[in-house]
Amino acid sequence: MNGQLKVPTMAEYMAEGKQPEILFWVGSAGSYDDRAKKITKAFVKLLNNANVDFAVLGAEESNTGDVAKRAGNEFLFQMQAFMNIEVLNAYEVKRIVTCDPHSFNCIKNEYPSLGGDYNVIHHTQYIKELIDTGRLSVKGDTYKGKRITFHDPCYLGRANSEFDSPRTVLGKSNATLVEMKKSKNFAMCCGAGGAQMFKDAEPGNKEVNVLRTEQALKTTPDIIATGCPYCNTMMTDGIKAKEKEESVIVLDVAEVIANSL
Amino acid sequence: MQYLPNIIFAVFLIAGVGYFARNINKLIRNIKLGRDVDVSDDKPQRWKNMTRIALGQSKMVVRPIAGFLHIVVYVGFVIINIEVLEIIVDGLFGTHRIGLSILPESVYGFLIGSFEILAVLVLIAVIFFWMRRNVINLKRFKSLKGWPKNDGNIILYFEVVLMCLFLVMNASDSVHVIEATGTTFQALDSGNVISQFIAPLFSGFSDSTISIIERSAWWIHIAGILVFLNYLYYSKHLHILLAFPNVYYGKLTPKGQFNNLESVTNEVKLMMDPNADPFAAPAEGDSEEEPAKFGASDVTDLSTIQLLNAYTCTECGRCTSECPANQTGKKLSPRKIMMDTRDRLVEVGKNIDANNGEFKDDGKQLLNDYITKEELWACTTCNACVEACPVSIDPLSIIMEMRRYLVMEESAAPMELNNMMTNIENNGAPWPYNQQDRLNWVNE
Known part of the structure; x- marks a missing residue:
């Protein structure tokens, strides 16, 4: 393409x-x-x-x-x-x-x-x-019956109170949306924010992205969707750390829709 | 001699309220050590927030159990305190239950009855709170040690004692005849919904013993309230007063919006202006201005709102329990950021008191002596702590101010971040890629 x-x-x-x-x-x-x-x-x-x-x-x-x-x-x-x-x-x-x-x-x-x-x-x-103005129509059934959980990027969700648009858009794919226990206002960060993306984490007992990925995996998703390139990296790394690459993929909302046209 | 109790009462009252007022003045002085910020905007929204979040406790109920218990104690505290009005008038003028001379018996009975029921509900809630802190050992309370842990329990004991005294005072009020009704409170049988079940405990006692019990309970109750009032200043419990102004002055802009430093804007504009003369003498009147310090290394570099935040924090730990860094074992705890800020501010305040109103350098500061770099660099700026706070405290803004100091005054960012920033300076991206290649993805 x-x-x-x-x-x-x-x-x-x-x-x-x-x-x-x-x-x-x-x-x-x-x-x-x-x-x-x-x-x-x-x-x-x-x-x-x-x-x-x-x-x-x-x-x-x-x-x-x-x-x-x-x-x-x-x-x-x-x-x-x-x-x-x-x-x-x-x-x-x-x-x-x-x-x-x-x-x-x-x-x-x-x-x-x-x-x-x-x-x-x-x-x-x-x-x-x-989609609302009819300029884009989502007809495909690529993800029909698949379970998608949406990870809220902090700077879209909590920081700017936008929780619904990504969910509404994902809903157009005919996938089943499943929510993590910690979502929307209370979503947990992927660990990349505040310049953490560019440095090693301070000493602790776990990586933030691994904990967040574990929370996502509890919803037994086929797809973890997000709307941020940094969240995408962190969740993808989390999936690798949990050795779930075979069963779970991380996609951006735009990719889910682009694959569903 | 007849007026001796009234005089003693008046002295108690003036001393109690006076000492409290003196401390509040000190608190306001300490808060004013911070930098001024303009918070005069959008008053309607600020009042709305105060009504909803502080008065309406909207963020407390996010955690339903703690939220419900807290509302019981909060409502109980506010409503039962109406009774203090009567106690003060009775104490000053030597009357007994002056309320009955003003209000119809049924209304008075309804009020006192409500207070008694609330007192019992508060007692039950306080027992649950105590269990949460000491028996169930919730993680956010378990991590408190020393004074903060004791402080939390002392407040609960205070509440138990005050509520019991209130009920005993009513239950033993069966000797002293009330002027307005010609009966005793218990004989009146209106409003003693709970205390009537405690009253039989005293049935074997002589009238004079019962009267002594009643008077003792009455005096210890009001004395306890005055002591409690003065305890607030030294305790995390200041939130019962400060939550209201703190929520009023809380952030109105989107959580993701961090302030732009004006002092930096001026310098950056100067740097980018080709016509600016870098050697120009400062304009008239500017000479007295201190060179701006970027960010914060001590409490006096923080804003008045951030210092008010520190005094308002009641150390509930909801922020820390939501913090992704803390949940994964890092040292950062937003609650500790707030507690450290207050501790340092109190220390600075005491220093000023001890040195005739002038701060004498004590070789300490908030950075390093209280809050370490390791804590500051662990923050993901995700705003979970800000969202979690039931009284609109913003720990993130303090972390950011201190990072600004570290980077702009001390060039003390972690090496990887310095590399990232050098890349942005050189080629407009956090990675070492050429800016001319920004559009290469189209043809890849």
């Missing part, structure tokens, strides 16, 4: 004197991480399928600074933010969608007071919107 993906850049739109309806913020993980790139492509497949007029920044996109901020480096965060805001404002971007809840939270909540005010939505919200 690679050759078929249509991914125009803002610069190309600008050259044609047009504005896309939405900017797709790919994010660092979505651009460089091998697993996350598959999520990016699945989401683009949905955008193409729904004939969405979107664009990416490409090489003009830079890290949001979110992870630097959470690590305590406010300087680096604000440098990154100002650079990105300059680019976004120059292109007169109004609406942004991203597959990364950390970019979503950062641009939506932390950019406005630095001069970057946009309508920012998470890709699960956008997929729901595309």
Whole structure:
């Protein structure tokens, strides 16, 4: 499907004197991480399928600074933010969608007071919107009868109170949704947040992602779905640690839908 | 001599309330050691939060057993305290059950009857609370040692004693004739719904003995309330007062939104402005301003709200029991972050008291002497602790301020994080990939 993906850049739109309806913020993980790139492509497949007029920044996109901020480096965060805001404002971007809840939270909540005010939505919200407006139809039965448990990314769920969109979207796949004991407001973190993704954990008696995976496995799922590239990595590693690769897979909500068109 | 009890009572009352007021002043002074923050926005939402979360206990019932028991004690405490009004008037003016001179007998009986029933419910709830702390050994209570553990139990004993005294005081009130009704309280048989069953215990005693029991219970009860009031300042139990302002001043923005440091914004703007003169003399009036310190290494670097948070924490440990780092055996405990912050603030306050209102450097600070780097770096910033707190305390914001200090003032981030940040600086991604390759995924 690679050759078929249509991914125009803002610069190309600008050259044609047009504005896309939405900017797709790919994010660092979505651009460089091998697993996350598959999520990016699945989401683009949905955008193409729904004939969405979107664009990416490409090489003009830079890290949001979110992870630097959470690590305590406010300087680096604000440098990154100002650079990105300059680019976004120059292109007169109004609406942004991203597959990364950390970019979503950062641009939506932390950019406005630095001069970057946009309508920012998470890709699960956008997929729901595309389905609700009839632009995207989910007809496939790939996951019919499968058990899916959704792991709430902290920065989508607790941080921004979005619990329903990913669940509604997953429901369109005709799979059976099963909830973990700790879900929504009380969902447990995968262990990657707050810059933990980029460092070793402090001494303890267990890895956070393994504990969270154990909680997910209690629902005897076929699929652990999530909406964050970092959660995806952590849960995938958790499945490996529990030696369940044969029976359980970790998928992004966008992938579940892209496989169900 | 006739007025001696009234005078003694007045002295007790003034001393009790006065000492408490003095300590509250100290508490407010300590909180004001923090940095000012503007929390004057969206008053309607703040009142709504206070009504729902503090008054309405909405977050307590997330854990149904503890929540239900807590509501019993909370409602009991608030309602039974109406009785204290009568006790104060009786004590000051030498009357007996002045309420009956003001209220119809049926209303008075209804009120006292409700207090008696609530007193019994509080007793039962307190027994359950005690069992949870001492017999069932719930993990979040078991981990408390020393003063915090004793503090929790002392409060429960206080409640038991006060409730028993209240019931005994009513049960033994069968000698002293009430002016308004011409009968004794027990003979009135209105409102003694519980105490009538305790009264027979005293039936073999002489009137004078019963009267002494009644007076003793009455005096010890009000004295106990005044002692309890003054105990609050030294205890985790301050939450019964501070929960209300603390929830009012709680965070209104989405939990994921961390504040942007203004001092940093100014410097970053200067750095990025090609027209800025880096050697420019500070503008008139700026000269007295201290150079901004980034983040927090001690309590005085935290905000007034964060310090209020510390005094409000009642050490229930819901935050810690939800913390992913703590659940997997790391040292981080959001409850400890709050307790350390308060302990250090109290220490700073005592230092100021001992040095005529000036803080004298004691070679200590919140960072390292109380909270270690290992704790700070274990946080995933997941907000589970913030969500769990029944009174809107934000331990995460303190962790973040201290990380900011570590990174921006001490460059003391873990090596892997320094690598990550260097990558972002150099090539706009946390990994060492070229920014020009950001779109390579399309053709892979």
